[in-house]
Amino acid sequence: MQSPPRQKLAIYDMDKTITRRATFGPFIRHVITRYKPGRAAMLPAMAAVTAGYGLNLINRARLKEINLGLLLGREIDASEAAAMAESFAMETRRTNFLSEALRQIAADRAAGYRIVLATASYRFYVDAIAQLLAIEDVIATRCLPSGEGAFLPQIAGQNCYAEAKLMMVKDWLRTAGLARQDCHIRFYSDHVSDAPCLAFADEAFATNPHAPLRELADKRGWRVLDWPE
Structure with missing residues (x-):
């Protein structure tokens, strides 16, 4: 009996992979403006707080929690945040998408790949960006819910970064009812923190990689994609 075709997945990091720049700083500026x-x-x-992170006084997750709280308060109205996220997503599309990344997403989709976004950015604004990209499957950092129609700046579970991102990708596969051996996975990222996910994939793509990832990609034989900004 012929085995069923493997599920083809193309998993993309977001910041500096699909976008030219990271998104949290621009989100802060957008909200304030x-x-x-x-x-x-x-x-x-x-x-x-950011300087404290640079001095290793706090970790990356705590940096995000504190700065989101300073921006939006101790409790965040979900409908208000959704409006901010929608307008920020539109601004991101106008000013921050990499055209070559969009073309690669379109090519993967045309080749039958299910597109997945896996990012450390906050889910409440990633969802709005994903919607503009027609991406239904999102793995991202979530905030703790707080009663009806609100959430807290504190992270629910783990910051979707490095090894934790790989764990969350595996959790997503289980939730989606997909066994790893039944999938062919491509993974795209600009940053060496995604080395666990890149190693997990069948095809690893270092996109506009910073120096540490470029060096690792050369050692591992991962394909490097240099997309013009």
Whole structure:
């Protein structure tokens, strides 16, 4: 009996893989400019928190939690956040998408790949960006819910980064009812933190890689894609 065809998955990181720049800083600027100008007073505190992260005083997850709280408050109205996310997604499409990344997504989709977005960015605004890309499957960092129609800046579970991202990809496969051996996986990323996911894939693509990933890709034989910005 002939075995069924393997499920083809193309999993993309988002920041600096599909976009030219990271998205959290632009999201902060977008919210302050369009919605919460008073929060500009929090920018020095955000800069201090970021400096603390640079000095290894806090980890990446805590950095995100503190700065999101400084931006949006201790409890965040989900409908308000959705409106911010929608307008930010439109701005991202206008100013921050890499055209070659969009072409690669279209080519993978045309070749029968199911497109998945796997990113450390916050799910509440990633969903809006994914919708513009016609991507239904999203793996991202979630916020803790807080009652009806609200959420907290604290992360629910893990920050979708490095080894945790691979764990979340595996969890998504299980939830989707997909066995690893029944899938052919492509993974695209710009950053060496995604080495676990790249190694997990059948085809690994280092896209506009920074120096550490470029070096690792050369050692591992991963394909390098240099997309013009």
